[in-house]
Amino acid sequence: MAKKKNPVEVYQLICKDCGGRNYAARLKKEHKNLELTKYCPSERKHTPHKAKKA
Numbered sequence: 001m002a003k004k005k006n007p008v009e010v011y012q013l014i015c016k017d018c019g020g021r022n023y024a025a026r027l028k029k030e031h032k033n034l035e036l037t038k039y040c041p042s043e044r045k046h047t048p049h050k051a052k053k054a
């Protein structure tokens with residue numbers, strides 16, 4: 001019996017400060033509420049980014 005892989009979906013990491021879509025990430029569904037501190041090029045500083053489905 002073939003075993004299915006964990007589904008991985010493409011998410012965009014959106015800056016919570018300015019709403020800029022700065023990064024794309026492949027995440028498993030269980031990580032859909034992930035928050036990461038990433039560099040925002042438009043603000044030129046590190047800000048919290050929220051994963052949102054592309």
Ligand SMILES: [Zn+2]
Pocket residue numbers: 015016017018019020040042043047
């Ligand atoms: Zn920003």
